[in-house]
Amino acid sequence: MALDPRRVLIFHAVVTAGSISAGARALGWTQPAVTQHIAALEKSVGMPLILRRPTGVVPTPAGHALMAHAEAVASHLDAAWQELDELRHCRAGTVRLAAFPSALATIIPHAMKILNDQGGGGLHVRLIEAEPDDALASLRADEVDLAVTFGYSDVEGVDDIDEGFERVPLGVDPVLLVLPPTHPLAHQEDLHLGDLADQEWVAGCPRCREHLVGMARRAGFEPRISHETDDYVVVQSIVSQGLAVSVLPKIALSAYHSRSVVVRDAPELTGRRVEAVYRPGAGRIPSVALVLSALRATHIG
Amino acid sequence: MALDPRRVLIFHAVVTAGSISAGARALGWTQPAVTQHIAALEKSVGMPLILRRPTGVVPTPAGHALMAHAEAVASHLDAAWQELDELRHCRAGTVRLAAFPSALATIIPHAMKILNDQGGGGLHVRLIEAEPDDALASLRADEVDLAVTFGYSDVEGVDDIDEGFERVPLGVDPVLLVLPPTHPLAHQEDLHLGDLADQEWVAGCPRCREHLVGMARRAGFEPRISHETDDYVVVQSIVSQGLAVSVLPKIALSAYHSRSVVVRDAPELTGRRVEAVYRPGAGRIPSVALVLSALRATHIG
């Protein structure tokens, strides 16, 4: 009922080559195969498209008309193939990557360097700053191809609800204590979380806050949270002025470490999981896979 | 190794419809058939083109790239189909028709009228004046689609050499005597060609001349040809002034008949065959066939 696109291309090859036999050679087929296709095409169209001459083949008016469109079809298919080839080899294309701020300041630049070394030359990576919740929302809304998020094992976060996303663990980011240098416990050996039970605390995002509360409760106290901010620079500023103590992930500290705060570990501290998240199947998109492998190759923590 | 154009169109249908199942419905197929095609397409491309969601399907970047070209391919195929449809029904297109001058003045206009009545509305017929030899050369050179020629059974003309053209007889055009009205034989009953054995003659083209000579010899004399011209108006002018006698085909006389000449028949006169000639296979081109049928429906002679 409609034009068989393969036959249109065969027709194109025949007219271009000048004869059915030459067309068949160009296509790597035998002459009868092409003869049959052309006959079928002409039958479906209801008129002859080429006139058979002893020396080859001459398009009829209808053949000329079809030929014009066949040229367009052939070149579009060719262009599509080339374009897909570039995408396949990551010589082109864009990957939109959402990540939380401290990752954007640390592991993402590292990953981008690895990406360039791995031959991600023509690949554009568009970076979007977003906290995990927003990153996953963007992923869901198809505004982003890849999200780097974090989560705490002891806190039920948005990213723990299985949304059908695929996720790849990138590593564990240790969480460390941040104290003013003048603090009596700042240089005490064998420091435990419980030693800070009566301090004022700075807490971050809701989940970070929950995480802090969870660790403290397991250490036997309820932390008094007197300040709240997501910003790890602000946290260190508050701490450095002796207003409170806090915890910060190592990644945040490697993004910015004030000289006026002391960082200490404690056995009761648990880290946060850092993950790359993407829509199911997106991991097999070459550009996404390439960025993903660069992320995985980046040392975390 | 390259994109299967059918699968590109299937892909187009799927993305347009929003899901594999919907695409299958649009194509009148079952869902597994389309699933398999898409899978094969993605395998040949080497990357996923769509992401499967519970609610349907979302194109990947590569899918978007392919989609742009697929749109173009689909619309070109559609346009080609429509254009061919118009050509098939002779609502468009051009037929180039070569004919000898007196035919152009008589039977061709009649045929064009019939053509219009038969619904050849959108069809353009381009008329080219050409004597049979030139008409066949044009046909050979693909400058013309159809040629109306004439030939004499007793003269070996170019058109009698089988060039592989197909030819349709349109009728026999009687050849008649042309005499000055003042001629002693102009009104004689039971006129025979031999009665004009000692006259001066006007002859036309080489073949017409041979034809005249042939008829005369069979009637027992060698005609004295003192004037030569192809132009049937000139012939009549010469005859009307009493300078000579001549023969002219009836078609020429119906194109122009001087009141100053007398037209007579004679049993020894033989007519000329009028034919339509075209390249082999061209008779199955709808527009050519339509013009041809109009020509055949035109009464000759």
Place this chain on the structure above:
DNA sequence: TGATTCCTATAAGCTGTGCTTATGGCACTA
């Protein structure tokens, strides 16, 4: 004038593409 080589069409057969039906899993909705 035959020999050769191009062209195309047709016949007959076999292979593998590409449908089908059947089934199962998963996500969302009521």
Place this chain on the structure above:
DNA sequence: TAGTGCCATAAGCACAGCTTATAGGAATCA
């Protein structure tokens, strides 16, 4: 918890669409 979308997979079967083989016409050349 059933119901209704979605998709993937398996298995089977038919026919599309190749192949080889053959024949005939037209052009070229010795």
